[in-house]
Amino acid sequence: DTAVSQTPKYLVTQMGNDKSIKCEQNLGHDTMYWYKQDSKKFLKIMFSYNNKELIINETVPNRFSPKSPDKAHLNLHINSLELGDSAVYFCASSQDRDGPGTQYFGPGTRLTVL
Amino acid sequence: EDKVVQSPLSLVVHEGDTVTLNCSYEVTNFRSLLWYKQEKKAPTFLFMLTSSGIEKKSGRLSSILDKKELFSILNITATQTGDSAIYLCACKAAGNKLTFGGGTRVLVKP
Numbered sequence: 009d010t011a012v013s014q015t016p017k018y019l020v021t022q023m024g025n026d027k028s029i030k031c032e033q034n035l036g037h038d039t040m041y042w043y044k045q046d047s048k049k050f051l052k053i054m055f056s057y058n059n060k061e062l063i064i065n066e067t068v069p070n071r072f073s074p075k076s077p078d079k080a081h082l083n084l085h086i087n088s089l090e091l092g093d094s095a096v097y098f099c100a101s102s103q104d105r106d107g108p109g110t111q112y113f114g115p116g117t118r119l120t121v122l
Numbered sequence: 123e124d125k126v127v128q129s130p131l132s133l134v135v136h137e138g139d140t141v142t143l144n145c146s147y148e149v150t151n152f153r154s155l156l157w158y159k160q161e162k163k164a165p166t167f168l169f170m171l172t173s174s175g176i177e178k179k180s181g182r183l184s185s186i187l188d189k190k191e192l193f194s195i196l197n198i199t200a201t202q203t204g205d206s207a208i209y210l211c212a213c214k215a216a217g218n219k220l221t222f223g224g225g226t227r228v229l230v231k232p
Contacts, residue, residue, distance in 0.1 A: 012164075041220075049208055051165070051222040064219055098164060110156060111220060113164035 011035050012114035014099050020120045021089060028085045029117045031099030039063075040082035041100040041111065042074060051098070057082050089121045124149045128211050128223035136231050139201050143226045145211030146193040155187055155194050158210040160225070165210055168196070201230045 012033045021027055033040060041064070042054040056064035057076040071087045086093060099114040125148045135141055147155065154172045158165035169178045171187035171194060178185050182201075187194045198205055208225040215221070 049160075049225050049227075051210065051212075053220060056219070110167045110170050112167065113158075115163045 012099055012101055012112050014097075014114040014117050016117060017115060018118050018120075020122065022122055023089055023091060025089050026085070026087045027089060027119070028083055029097055029099075029119070030081070030083045031114055032081050033099075033101040033112075033114075034080065035101055035103075035112065037101040037103050037112075038079055039102045039104070040076065040079070041102075042082065042084050043098040043100060043113075045096045045098060045116070047095070055082075055084075086119075089119075091121050094119055094121045124213065124215060124219070124221040126211055126213050126221050126223035128209075128226050130226060131224070132227040132229070134229045134231060135201055137202055139230075140197065140199045141201060141205075141228060143196040143198075143209050143211075143228070144193060145195070145223055147211075147213045147221075147223075148192065149213040149215050149221060151216035152189070153214045153216060156212045156214065156220070157185055157194070157196050158212065160208045160210055161206075168209075198228075201228075203230050203232055206230045 015030045039058045041056045043051050045051045054068045055074040060076045073085045076082045096116045096118050098116045100111040102111045127146050129144045156170050157168040169185045174189040182199045185196045208227050210225045211223040212220045
C-alpha cells in the first residue's frame, strides 16, 4: 500500500552512462515532482508535472528529461551521467496544482556516479 | 529568487529538553509554509501553515506562522531520542513550486 514508490532505491553507474529512475503514486494525485537532494541535504525542485503536462522546469541540464506516461507515473531519464549528478533523487506527489496542499515524498533513489 | 533560511544549522539537546527551530522566508506569491521531518529516507509531512498566528499542534510538536515578519517556528517539547532528525521548512508559491530551506539537524541524546 505504498503511496509514492521509486525504483531503483540505489543506482551505481559509470560516468557517461544513461540511466532512468521510475516513480509511481497510487494516491490519485494530479501533480508529481522530481527533487534532487545533494550531499549537504539541500532539497531542490527539478520538475513538476500536472496531468502529464510539464508545469515546473527549473534550471536543470537538458541531460535530464522527465517523462509522464500517465498521471500516476513520472520517470526521470538522465543522459551522459556526470560525477556531479551523484545525489538522492526524490519523487513526490500532491493533490492540487495551485493550492496550499502538502506534497508526499517517495523513499528516494541514491545515485552514485563513479 | 525565492529564499528559505533555517536556523540553527544543527543542535544537540538531551532528552526532555525543548527545542525551537526557526524558518524565515522571502517568497513571491506565497501560499503556505510546510514543515517536514527527514530521518533516514524520505521527508515526512508534519505541518502546513497558511494563516498567521494560528498554532498547529500535534502531540509534542507545534508550529506557528507570522506572515508579517515572514517566519515560522517549530517547537518540540519533552524531546525524545526518536525526535533526532533533520527538520525541513519549505514554502509553497503559486504554481506549486516548493522551495526548501537547508534544514536543521537535531540530535537528542539520552
